[in-house]
Amino acid sequence: MKRNLIALASAAFLMTGVYSAQAQDAHLVQAQDRYVRDRHERRHERRELHQRDVISMLEGHGYRIRDVKMERGHYSVRASRRGERLLVVVSRYGEILETRRITSDRF
Structure with a gap:
């Protein structure tokens, strides 16, 4: 038991x-x-990028940055790449929305 x-x-x-x-x-x-x-x-x-983040991102893509302005919720970046002067429009979230050639010195 x-x-x-x-x-x-x-x-x-x-x-x-x-x-x-x-x-x-x-x-x-x-x-x-x-x-x-x-x-x-x-x-x-998705987090919003600051100006320095946009500069780092574009430099990583081979752009040389001249000027960055925040306008209406996106960044307008005056840059150059392979000898061409460009206006690059970047969203607040880091997407390249548009790239245009600059034909004059005006921004």
Whole structure:
């Protein structure tokens, strides 16, 4: 009788430990999924760029920057590339909207 009671008590003890560990694992998986989802959303959210960000982006594309002006929610950038003077219009989110040649010195 004592053996059966000891076996039953040890089995119950082991089972509660197993269920507790599974519950903790499930909680960790949920937390990790939430972290991955939040990180993915932050990476794909659109943030407004500042003037220095626009300059860095265009220099990375091979432009030499002369002047940057913020006008009506977009940046008008006076730049040159491969010997051509250009007016590059960039959105607040970093998309190049338009590129035009400058034929005079007026901006």
